[in-house]
Structures are given as structure tokens and as C-alpha cells.
Amino acid sequence: MRVALAEDGALFREGLLMLLRAAGHQVVCSAAGGDELVALLATAPADVAILDIRMPPEPDGGLITAERLRAAHPDLGLLFLSHYAESHYLMRILEIGTESIGYRLKEKVGSVEVLTDTLNRIGNGEIVIEPVLAKRLVERTRGDKKDVVSALSDREQEVLRLMAEGRSNNGIAGQLYITPKAVEKHVANIFVKLGLHTDTAAHHRRVLAVLTYLRSQRNES
Amino acid sequence: MMVSGFGHPNGGVMDESVAGMCRRKHQDQWLRRRLLQRQLHDGAALRISALTLRLGLLQHHAAPTEHALQDYIGELQDELHAVLEELRDVAAKIYPPLLDEAGLGPALRELAAELRVPVAIVTCDDRFGPAAEGAAYFAVMRCFAARPAEPKPAKVVVRRENDALMLSIVGVGAAHAELVDDEAKPLGGTVEVEPETPLGASTIIARIPCE
Structure with missing residues (x-):
């Protein structure tokens, strides 16, 4: 799967990059913020964009970025990763879209199987919600x-x-x-x-x- | 009934500059609490989350026939999730991240759901600054925590009146006014109680100066 990634924590971003590649996914671009990702995706098509919720543009850049991406690329799947699983954010995410969209805890996508299952389900149009939530x-x-x-x-x-x-x-x-x-x-x-x-x-x-x-x-x- | 105001415990009225200094000190404390919570999120928590990814990579590279090792790595990841849950618990007690990011409405609704309190929460989208919001949040939390096991439905209203956050807590019992006062007074706030009438439950009303 072609994946785009935006996350401001370098350590987590690099870790996720390695895991995605190990799982056989193609990382078409990676960025430390939402604006940068929107610009990169204009020329590099992807199947799913992985977005940190709390990243630039502050305070919840992931949500703003997602709205822009949904408008520009309606078929692009969106996976939100966060340190918090809150129903408040779930509802905001479902306002952005109810198809090909997911919300998971950062520490819960740390295996090739789970990561790929999550991405595949989003790619198939499903809603993926963090089991903890x-x-x-x-x-x-x-x-x-x-x-x-x-x-x-x-x-x-x-x-x-x-x-x-x-x-x-x-x-x-x-x-x-x-x-x-x-x-x-x-x-x-x-x-x-x-x-x-x-x-x-x-x-x-x-x-x-x-x-x-x-x-x-x-x-x- | 006025429970507290700007009055000094010794009876005299505090010198205004002393009162102002005291208030600023308490405002700074709320800022520090918010900063600590953010530090937990951006530092330790992110590092541990990144560690789960590295363990996942290790698991991927381990031979598929090594079942015991595969399982062991999975257990370590579960353990890190438990560590993060504990850190989230601590962060919520220092300064709830949802309060920081989304304000009193979402934070109080989440709190009510967590404590299973049947409560109507009426808020505006206004933000009031970390000190007033922190004080109002923890005042409501302490009232909820002190309520009987089978509480009657309550109502919490948050609104702005000029340069103050007005917090009304309906139906939790006037005895809890002191809990609200503990949070409001250090910031120069006041608390009043409207006693129960045949027409309605008692109401605690706090006025907390805000940004």
C-alpha cells in the first residue's frame, strides 16, 4: 500500500517508517507537519495518509490537515494516530468522514500484522476505531x-x-x-x-x- | 449567601498588591501543571510509543518458528501499553490533556462519562485560560467525586461574564460549596450558594476571574 505520513515526533516517525517498510508498504512521503504533507501529496499519490492529531499547525493539526486532504483527495484513506483515545476526537474525526477513516492509539499499531490490518481495512473503505476506546x-x-x-x-x-x-x-x-x-x-x-x-x-x-x-x-x- | 470573597482570613481586607501577587502565584501554578502534562506527552510517552514500534520491528525480524520469542515481544508491548495508561492517568490528574486542547465542554463531558454521573453540561466555545479552566474543572470533579452513589441528575453551566468564568453547579448539594471555594478563591474568585427551593435544586455559583 502507498502510505503518506505526518508526525512531529521524530523518534516515533522514524520508527513508524521502518515498521511500514518492513511490512512491505511503500512510504511515498513523510513530514513533520500537516502543511508540509498537503504540499507533498499534491504530487505524490497515496492510498492512506497517517496523521498525528497533535502536530503543527497547532493545536490539532491532524484534524485540519485531514479536512484539507479529504477535500483535495476524496479517495485517500485517513488514519489518525494519537497518544489519547478520546470519544471527543472520535466524533470530530467522524465529522470529517465516515468512510476509509481510522483512529488508533500510537502504541497499539506496533506490529506488522496490526498495522497492515488497520491500513487494509481503511483501504477497503471501513471505519477503524481503537479497540481500547x-x-x-x-x-x-x-x-x-x-x-x-x-x-x-x-x-x-x-x-x-x-x-x-x-x-x-x-x-x-x-x-x-x-x-x-x-x-x-x-x-x-x-x-x-x-x-x-x-x-x-x-x-x-x-x-x-x-x-x-x-x-x-x-x-x- | 456569600461564602468567600477577597476578605483576608484575619478579618482585614488584603492589600490589593498582595492579593494580586497571590493570584498570580496561583495562576503560575496552573501554567506549570499544564506544562508538566505536555512534557509527559511530548517526552516520556512518545518515547515509549516509539519503543513499541521498535519491538514490532524486532518481532518481524525474529524467525516465525520462534513462537515463545514472538509471544514474549507481544507481552512486552502490552506491558508498555499498561505503562502508558498509567502515565495518562497521572497526566489527567496534573492537567487533563483534553481540557488543555479542547476546553471545558469536552473535558467535563468526558469526566461525567468516566465517573458515570448523569449530568447535563452546558458550555460555550469560549476559552478562559489555563488557570480558570483548571480551577473550574477540578472544582466540578471534586463535587462529582463527593456525590452519593446513586446521584440525582445534575447540571453544570459554564459561561463568560465580562472578565470572569461563571460556573454553576446545580443539584450536587450546597455542602460541596467549600470544595468549589478551595479552587476559586486562590484565583480571586467568589462562590455563592442558592439554596434548594420547591422550584429547584440548590445551586453553587462560582465567579472566577479569567483571561
């Missing part, structure tokens, strides 16, 4: 929703967590060593129990429905 969202549901989520079977809770990570039915099947048909059944059950009515066939709409359910709370302004 997806798990937290599932565990932090409150009030009526907490009761609903805890009434799901253990397997259904696992499937819900993987849906919140943005995984497709095939992806979930691969993670849980069950058939896609079985996943479909679990997903349908979960949607009935949560009272969600959405077109589960459209991947990004399903992820958004699940995230909105997990994040919304009574009383929220």
Missing part, C-alpha cells in the same frame, strides 16, 4: 442503556464491541472464529435488543448507529 464506550453506558447492554449475552457483547471497533461481519467472524452467518444473526439480535432500526448492510451507517447509541445519554445538552 470501543471497549470503554461499551463499558461506560449508563442508566437504561447500561441495563440493555448488560442484558445482552456474552457473545452479543463481544460482537457489539467489535461492531464499535468498526469491524465488518467478516471481520467479526474472523476475530471470534465463527461463521459470517452466525455474526449476522448476533447483529440482528443486538439491533432488536437495542431498539436500533437501521440498514445494517451499510457498514458506516451501522458503526455510526452503534456509536451514537453508546455515546448518547439522557440529559446531554
